[in-house]
Amino acid sequence: MFPLDNPAVASLLADASAAEQSGKLDQAAMLLERALRIQPRNPELLQSMAEVQLQLEDYQQALNFSSRSYDLGPRVGEICSRNWRTISVSREYLGDHGGSQEAERLARACKVVKPEGL
Amino acid sequence: MAKTRKKTRAKRGKTAPARKRRWAGRLWRLFLLALGLFLGLLVPWFAYLNYQVTTEFEGRKWDLPSRVYARALEVYPGALLTPGDLRVELETAGYREVPSASQPGQFSFTGGTVDIWRRSFRFQEGAEGEQHVRLRLSGQSVKSVEAVSNGQELGLFRLEPAEIASIYPLQKEDRTLVGIARVPTLLVTGLQAVEDRNFKHHHGIDPRGIARAMLANLKAGRAVQGGSTLTQQLVKNYFLSRERTLLRKANEAIMAVLLEYHYGKAEILEAYLNEVFLGQQGAYAVHGFGRASEFYFDEPVEQLEPHQVALLVGLVKGPSYYNPRRHPVRARERRDLVLNEFAETGLLSRAEADAAAAEDLGVSKSPRTRSTRYLSFVDLVRRQLAMIYAEEDLRTEGLRVFTTLSPSEQEKAQSAVSEGLENLADRGLPKELQAALVLADSASGEVRALVGDREPGRPGFNRAIHGRRQVGSVIKPLVYLLALEHAADYNLLTRIEDAPIALRQPDGSTWSPQNFDRESHGSVSLLEAMTRSYNQATVNLGLQLGVNALVSRVAQLGVNADVEPVPSAFLGAVELTPLEVTQIYQSLANAGYSVPLRSVIAVQTPDGEELIRYPLRLLPQPRREAIGVLNFALTEVVGQGTARALPELMGKSATVAGKTGTTNDRRDSWFVGYTRNRVAAAWVGLDDFSPAGVTGSNAAMRIWARLFRDLPLEPVDLRVPEGAHYLWVDAPSGRLSAEGCPGAIQLPYVEGSEPRDMTACGATAQDGDKESIWKKWFGRDEQ
Numbered sequence: 001m002f003p004l005d006n007p008a009v010a011s012l013l014a015d016a017s018a019a020e021q022s023g024k025l026d027q028a029a030m031l032l033e034r035a036l037r038i039q040p041r042n043p044e045l046l047q048s049m050a051e052v053q054l055q056l057e058d059y060q061q062a063l064n065f066s067s068r069s070y071d072l073g074p075r076v077g078e079i080c081s082r083n084w085r086t087i088s089v090s091r092e093y094l095g096d097h098g099g100s101q102e103a104e105r106l107a108r109a110c111k112v113v114k115p116e117g118l
Numbered sequence: 119m120a121k122t123r124k125k126t127r128a129k130r131g132k133t134a135p136a137r138k139r140r141w142a143g144r145l146w147r148l149f150l151l152a153l154g155l156f157l158g159l160l161v162p163w164f165a166y167l168n169y170q171v172t173t174e175f176e177g178r179k180w181d182l183p184s185r186v187y188a189r190a191l192e193v194y195p196g197a198l199l200t201p202g203d204l205r206v207e208l209e210t211a212g213y214r215e216v217p218s219a220s221q222p223g224q225f226s227f228t229g230g231t232v233d234i235w236r237r238s239f240r241f242q243e244g245a246e247g248e249q250h251v252r253l254r255l256s257g258q259s260v261k262s263v264e265a266v267s268n269g270q271e272l273g274l275f276r277l278e279p280a281e282i283a284s285i286y287p288l289q290k291e292d293r294t295l296v297g298i299a300r301v302p303t304l305l306v307t308g309l310q311a312v313e314d315r316n317f318k319h320h321h322g323i324d325p326r327g328i329a330r331a332m333l334a335n336l337k338a339g340r341a342v343q344g345g346s347t348l349t350q351q352l353v354k355n356y357f358l359s360r361e362r363t364l365l366r367k368a369n370e371a372i373m374a375v376l377l378e379y380h381y382g383k384a385e386i387l388e389a390y391l392n393e394v395f396l397g398q399q400g401a402y403a404v405h406g407f408g409r410a411s412e413f414y415f416d417e418p419v420e421q422l423e424p425h426q427v428a429l430l431v432g433l434v435k436g437p438s439y440y441n442p443r444r445h446p447v448r449a450r451e452r453r454d455l456v457l458n459e460f461a462e463t464g465l466l467s468r469a470e471a472d473a474a475a476a477e478d479l480g481v482s483k484s485p486r487t488r489s490t491r492y493l494s495f496v497d498l499v500r501r502q503l504a505m506i507y508a509e510e511d512l513r514t515e516g517l518r519v520f521t522t523l524s525p526s527e528q529e530k531a532q533s534a535v536s537e538g539l540e541n542l543a544d545r546g547l548p549k550e551l552q553a554a555l556v557l558a559d560s561a562s563g564e565v566r567a568l569v570g571d572r573e574p575g576r577p578g579f580n581r582a583i584h585g586r587r588q589v590g591s592v593i594k595p596l597v598y599l600l601a602l603e604h605a606a607d608y609n610l611l612t613r614i615e616d617a618p619i620a621l622r623q624p625d626g627s628t629w630s631p632q633n634f635d636r637e638s639h640g641s642v643s644l645l646e647a648m649t650r651s652y653n654q655a656t657v658n659l660g661l662q663l664g665v666n667a668l669v670s671r672v673a674q675l676g677v678n679a680d681v682e683p684v685p686s687a688f689l690g691a692v693e694l695t696p697l698e699v700t701q702i703y704q705s706l707a708n709a710g711y712s713v714p715l716r717s718v719i720a721v722q723t724p725d726g727e728e729l730i731r732y733p734l735r736l737l738p739q740p741r742r743e744a745i746g747v748l749n750f751a752l753t754e755v756v757g758q759g760t761a762r763a764l765p766e767l768m769g770k771s772a773t774v775a776g777k778t779g780t781t782n783d784r785r786d787s788w789f790v791g792y793t794r795n796r797v798a799a800a801w802v803g804l805d806d807f808s809p810a811g812v813t814g815s816n817a818a819m820r821i822w823a824r825l826f827r828d829l830p831l832e833p834v835d836l837r838v839p840e841g842a843h844y845l846w847v848d849a850p851s852g853r854l855s856a857e858g859c860p861g862a863i864q865l866p867y868v869e870g871s872e873p874r875d876m877t878a879c880g881a882t883a884q885d886g887d888k889e890s891i892w893k894k895w896f897g898r899d900e901q
Contacts, residue, residue, distance in 0.1 A: 070840075071709065071742070
């Protein structure tokens with residue numbers, strides 16, 4: 001998990017996860033949107049929104065939110081691989097098979113904490 | 119009836135002669151004729167009235183205005199919020215400042231501590247009860263939020279949104295429906311005590327009441343009391359015209375009886391509570407106790423105290439004669455009289471009534487819906503809603519419309535325009551100048567404020583939405599964006615020619631654009647040409663890229679405007695509205711993730727059922743790495759270009775990105791700019807398109823600066839996405855350099871556009887310092 005230093009955002013994210021787990025996906029999206037108003041550049045929130053969009057079967061938005069998360073995130077580690085996983089699944093649903101496989105490969109590469117060399 | 123006639127004829131035949139009898143027979147016939155006529159007319163008349171009463175009352179549905187709400191203010195530790203802004207937000211939401219908050223709808227300020235007793239409210243995602251919280255503010259932000267009851271720290275608290283407008287039914291009635299169960303008991307019983315003591319027992323009309331009224335009137339020698347029951351009053355308001363004739367009085371009585379025959383007392387009373395006329399707000403009649411409570415006290419009817427109940431009950435007799443805002447003395451006398459009746463009838467103890475009579479009227483200074491104040495913004499709301507709702511539905515269905523408006527930012531935007539234009543007049547610019555201003559959240563595309571006229575609340579032409587004007591240099595960054603997207607050919611230091619141009623037009627004339635300073639500057643870098651807004655360099659660059667590319671890029675950025683594909687488009691011979699300009703720059707402010715600008719987030723039925731929601735949707739632009747590089751260049755416009763006076767005007771030196779725009783003969787002045795969290799476009803000019811003596815930096819930028827001077831400022835995010843990175847370079851030569859080398863600066867490059875040659879100093883430094891350069895590029899701080 002990407003660290004959340006803002007208690008307001010943390011509590012909205014917790015509520016959103018609870019809503020998501022009980023299948024209230026619209027509610028989860030609304031709560032995440034509230035949290036994003038507070039921290040629009042928080043990679044964890046963006047990625048969580050992407051995962052909710054994935055369950056809502058809005059693959060285009062899932063793809064867009066996870067790529068925004070990747071742009072702003074550390075581009076390494078756990079969140080990076082979640083970014084690419086969502087991108088991979090979304091691309092697959094959107095009919096971009098090659099892109100999906102490429103994203104899957106990048107998801108695995110994220111485990112490397114820091115790429116070597118220049 | 120025929121049968122009766124036959125019988126009588128037979129009778130008459132049997133006992134024939136004698137005058138007397140003939141006379142009696144004539145009279146009898148006359149009586150029968152009259153009876154026949156009477157019954158023949160009355161029965162249908164009764165039936166008609168009965169039909170009217172039942173169908174109208176059964177299918178009664180008041181036209182309810184839609185309520186438009188601002189955004190709900192989120193308060194949490196760390197939130198940027200000044201005491202002044204908080205006060206504006208509270209007051210707009212109808213909160214009253216008191217020495218110590220003791221009930222919902224009140225707040226108190228003591229130093230940096232604010233007590234707020236929030237009302238219960240059904241938010242977009244559900245209802246939240248009332249809540250008493252204590253905030254600690256320090257400087258520009260919230261330090262802590264705690265629940266007063268148990269001192270527990272709260273991570274998050276939100277204020278219910280201010281009601282910023284109502285969209286009224288055409289017959290101009292304003293009403294908030296209330297159920298009888300929600301209304302204070304004293305209102306229900308007190309109303310009966312004053313208006314119709316026998317309500318529980320009569321059948322629509324009250325002969326004793328009439329007798330009592332007649333007696334009182336006789337004694338006084340004039341009409342001091344009315345004998346109408348509540349039912350009759352309801353019938354009068356609900357079914358009948360205002361004329362005072364005997365026939366109408368008769369109808370009223372009959373219908374009252376019919377109404378009582380068909381419906382229960384509670385139903386009739388509830389209808390009365392919602393129907394009775396209780397005041398006038400401009401062109402709108404305030405009907406019912408629900409709205410009257412909001413109108414006079416800024417409070418929901420449930421929360422009324424005895425003295426307030428008494429005032430409203432007293433108003434039934436004559437809402438304009440006893441208008442508490444216009445005739446406070448009269449209103450107070452009336453209220454105290456009502457309180458006395460409450461005491462006489464035992465609804466209040468004598469002590470309670472005396473205590474209530476000692477209270478001030480407690481009427482709010484002005485009615486809460488100051489709809490004119492947000493008129494410009496509500497235009498935008500209506501425009502967004504018009505795409506899915508018929509005007510009729512908005513006016514009658516009582517919809518709850520949740521919008522994105524920030525009351526405190528709207529207030530700042532309006533004064534930036536009004537005061538800014540006064541200031542421009544003092545500086546010698548025309549007094550008739552007009553302006554428009556749009557302010558949006560850069561990440562969510564939510565419009566926070568919108569000003570369409572220099573006069574706050576003046577209805578009419580909304581320049582922010584409909585004012586289509588040439589944009590001038592505001593378009594130029596898109597030409598540079600197109601260049602940066604061709605990484606193999608252009609980077610910020612690529613040289614282009616700022617030299618005279620002569621283009622043959624289709625009509626045979628020659629087009630030779632001049633620079634603002636009427637000079638040509640020779641070979642300049644892209645960065646210089648853009649930050650200094652050189653016309654000739656921009657046209658030369660544009661011609662290399664093609665005007666069609668520009669036209670399609672504008673469309674790609676979410677603006678559907680007619681852009682004529684002619685070279686003058688590179689210099690902004692393109693007519694756009696301030697809203698459209700804001701839309702284009704939103705994409706740049708949000709790192710290439712476009713979000714359609716929104717003013718409405720959701721629409722619900724009066725019961726809170728969601729009808730439609732406009733969620734956050736990201737529409738990524740292609741080549742976002744080029745947008746990242748352009749983002750940096752736009753901060754240089756403010757750093758050292760045409761907008762370099764901006765930081766001083768704002769009185770702040772945070773990193774801001776922006777672009778000025780001026781059109782031919784100084785007709786239009788534009789400034790569009792953004793920080794990390796806000797994007798705004800300002801326009802200044804004359805309505806008749808005549809030359810106004812304005813330039814981007816002498817007019818619109820000053821208004822923009824006034825607004826941002828008063829906003830919490832977060833510096834522009836200068837990070838670039840994957841596919842771009844910062845390099846140390848030598849600006850004059852455009853070669854790679856290194857940190858610490860003389861004249862070295864850091865500039866962003868799209869991958870593939872990096873310089874290949876290296877300065878001597880750069881080559882030496884980089885050999886020994888690969889590691890630290892890696893850190894420079896990728897060791898970014900997160901969030």
